[in-house]
Amino acid sequence: AQKVTQAQTEISVVEKEDVTLDCVYETRDTTYYLFWYKQPPSGELVFLIRRNSFDEQNEISGRYSWNFQKSTSSFNFTITASQVVDSAVYFCALSRWTDKLIFGTGTRLQVFP
Amino acid sequence: GAVVSQHPSRVICKSGTSVKIECRSLDFQATTMFWYRQFPKQSLMLMATSNEGSKATYEQGVEKDKFLINHASLTLSTLTVTSAHPEDSSFYICSATDTYEQYFGPGTRLTVT
Numbered sequence: 319a320q321k322v323t324q325a326q327t328e329i330s331v332v333e334k335e336d337v338t339l340d341c342v343y344e345t346r347d348t349t350y351y352l353f354w355y356k357q358p359p360s361g362e363l364v365f366l367i368r369r370n371s372f373d374e375q376n377e378i379s380g381r382y383s384w385n386f387q388k389s390t391s392s393f394n395f396t397i398t399a400s401q402v403v404d405s406a407v408y409f410c411a412l413s414r415w416t417d418k419l420i421f422g423t424g425t426r427l428q429v430f431p
Numbered sequence: 432g433a434v435v436s437q438h439p440s441r442v443i444c445k446s447g448t449s450v451k452i453e454c455r456s457l458d459f460q461a462t463t464m465f466w467y468r469q470f471p472k473q474s475l476m477l478m479a480t481s482n483e484g485s486k487a488t489y490e491q492g493v494e495k496d497k498f499l500i501n502h503a504s505l506t507l508s509t510l511t512v513t514s515a516h517p518e519d520s521s522f523y524i525c526s527a528t529d530t531y532e533q534y535f536g537p538g539t540r541l542t543v544t
Contacts, residue, residue, distance in 0.1 A: 355535075361469075361522055362537040409474065418465050419526075419533070421475045 320345045322412050324422035331400050332430050339395045339425045341410030347371075352386065352393045353411040353419065363409075369393065400429045433459045435527050437536035444515055444543055452510045452539045454525030460505035461527035466498075469522040469538075478523075481508050515543045 321344040331337045343352065354366040367377065369386050377384045381398045397404055407426045411419040434457040444450050454464055463482050467475040479500050481487040487500035497519075499511040508527075512519050524538040 360537075361524075361540065363475075363524065363535045365535070413533075418477045418480060419475075420477075423474045 320347075320350075320412050320420045322410050322420055322422035324410055324425050326425045327423070328426045328428070330428045330430065333401060334399050335429075336396060336398050337400050337427065337429075339397075339408050339410075339427070341393045341395065341422060343391050343393065343410070343412045345412060347414055349414065351413050351415065353409075353413070354384065354393075354395050355409045355411065357407045357409060357424070359406075366395075366408075397427075400427075402429050402431055405429045433457075433527075433529060433532065433534045435461075435525065435534045435536040437523075437525055437539050439539060440537060441540045442542070444541070446516055446543055447514055449511055449513045450515055450541060452512075452523055452525075452541075454508045454510070454527065454536050456506045456527040456529070456534070459527075459529045461508075462505070462530055463528045464502060464508040465526045465528075465533075466500060466508075466510050467524045467526070469524065471522075475524060478510075512541065515541070517543045519543050 323342045350371045352369045356364040374386050383396045385394045405428050407424045409424045410422040413419045436455045438453045466478045468478050469475045477490050478493045479487045479489045481500050481502035483502050483505050489495045502508040520543045522540050525536045526533050
């Protein structure tokens with residue numbers, strides 16, 4: 319069975335602080351894909367990243383970075399120098415190629431000025 | 432990037448009526464479309480998977496007679512909530528795949544009074 323766990327329900331930080339959102343997954347597949355999505359109050363899902371199970375290289379995109387560790391089945395997301403606009407719910411998800419996504423319960427991030 | 436639209440974006444209906452939600456892939460042919468439901472402050476849960484020209488596959492616990500899914504063409508899937516009740520009030524999001532990627536629509540917020 320596939321499962322995604324986001325243990326942090328809610329995180330509050332002050333602007334310019336760094337924040338890490340945790341994601342732990344379970345799967346028996348050898349080939350799988352991990353995702354992060356941002357959901358602002360409007361509700362629309364904003365795609366942030368997709369990573370396949372064979373690519374453990376960390377990725378950085380501006381203030382965002384992702385740390386994928388198969389040994390601990392984790393795919394953590396760090397926002398550096400957080401901004402108020404980063405306030406949203408962030409979902410980690412797991413799938414097989416373009417199959418259905420299994421979402422975690424989400425982490426609500428609030429960034430205060 | 433590929434675009435998926437949903438219509439309507441927001442709908443309010445009376446208890447007992449039926450509501451139809453459309454999901455369209457605007458610039459690509461979608462081999463598969465997925466329907467997700469999100470209750471307030473909760474995660475996205477897959478309701479069903481639909482492939483063009485065939486019957487939808489529903490997840491366990493989802494009533495197929497209540498949530499009718501039609502995938503009549505490679506660019507259009509519809510979800511009809513029949514005899515809606517207040518407990519069906521939710522945010523419904525579709526996604527469409529073109530074999531390589533999965534793209535999410537902006538969602539439809541349904542309120543049943």
